[in-house]
Each structure stands twice: as structure tokens, then as C-alpha cells.
Amino acid sequence: MSSIEIRPVSAADQAVWRPLWQAYLKFYDTELPDAIYQSTWQRLLDPTETTNAALAWRDGKAVGLVHFIYHRSNWSIQNSCYLQDLFVAAELRGAGVGRRLIEHVYATAADAGCSKVHWLTHETNATAIQLYERIAERPGFIQFRQAL
Template structure:
């Protein structure tokens, strides 16, 4: 793991993070769903009340991946949790241990912050990611189904 430098993202990283988000979206067959801009990403990560944060993984001074996360809360545990929104490693760096280094970095942050959970979601078809997460000791939570309101449905429901 010593080949990698993982550091908190800074505002100057916004173009890089957005590029990596777009690469991830393309990999997940959802490139047309990315509406984030540098301005909206900078605001959501770096304004005074920002709830999300990112880390950059570098090897030999070159960025090869990132993870974006935020803190959630569990009423049952009465503790915060760390929720991993996205983890992405560039294709040329996959298999190098960068993904594991990012995951371990965030697990360490969760322990340091006394989080009761470290959670994330993975697409059902993404077997390389599923295999990677299970090899790290993570287990799927099949008793829960994620629901989502977005776009017009969210606006309509909020206004009803």
C-alpha cells in the first residue's frame, strides 16, 4: 500500500474529480445521467456547510483514483456512519491495490470518527466490484431495498 498517496481533495482537484466521475458513469453505462458541473461539484464538496468529501489516490504523483463519501446516521446505533458514494480507479491502475488502499483509508477514517457503519451500494451486475468488496470482508445487505425519488417525481411529491 505504500506505493499510493491518498490525500483529501482540495478545490483545485474539482476538474479531476469531475473527469473521474464521468469515467465512472461511463463504466456504469450511465454517462448521460451526469449533470454535475465543476461549479456544482465545488460547491457540494468545499462550501462552508459541505456534507460530502473526497480523497484522491496517487501513484508516482499521478492521480489514479478517487473516493467520494459523506457521513450518515444510524438511529439504532445512535452513531454516525460513513457512506461511500463512489470509488473509482482508472482502468490502467486496476488490480494494483489502489482500490483496496482507498477502501482501507476510508475504513480507518470511519474507525477514527467512531462510526458505527461503513456502507456503500454496488450495481448488481458489477461482479468485479462485488468480488472486490466481498474479498475485503464486506457482505451484502439483502434485507433492504433502496428507493429513490429524483427529478420530476421528487418535485411533484414535494409539492403535493
């Protein structure tokens, strides 16, 4: 496999970022209005925001994305990092791209002084869970939520 490069998104990347995020949302049977795409993209580019993104590139083509957010925690003096979205193009799943994206978040969060990286996945996402169990701990918490 050609080498994979991971780099933060830049303003020039919107045209390749959006289809990857759309594919991620489709994987989870979700659609979002255009206003959310536009707002999210602006936040990702705004250096005063705590939300970040990186793309995985192979042979000049974007093949994966990760979104992550720094936030305060009442359990630590340092910030935490929430890995919110992770997606790899279907043809490259199992080739190490997801792991590289997560490792990028680990390194970036450590450089930013975060004490931990955490994320969720759906219980049916067996392929991703296999990776996650190799590179992180599974603390056993169950998510509850209520839309407002």
C-alpha cells in the first residue's frame, strides 16, 4: 500500500472533506442540513475554536477523516479530547488508516496538554471495535442522551 499522510484540514480541503463526512454520516443513517456542514467547516478552520480535523491522504486522494474536540473535565486539571468522528473509505478499511488517524489525535492531544482521548462507537460497529480494543481501554460506561 502507498504511504498514508495525515495532516490537519486547510481551507483548500473542503471539497474533499465534505464527501468523507457525508459518507460517515450515511454509515450511521444520518443526514444533516447544509447549515450544519457550513458551520462545522467554519469551526474546523477557526483557530479560536476547540474543534479540529485531520484528513488521511493516499496518492493525493483524501481517504479518511477525524474530527476531535478539546474540552474541560472536572476530573482533571488538563483538558480532555473527544474524538467525535472517524471515517475511512471502505476500500481502505483494515489497512491501518483508522489507526493512523487515531494516533494522530493521540499525538495532537498530548501536544495540546490533554490528559486523555475518549470516543464512542455504535455497538454494531464490530470492525471498528476490534481496532479500538487493541489501542484503547473499554471503560464500560453506557451512554444516555436526550435531544433538546
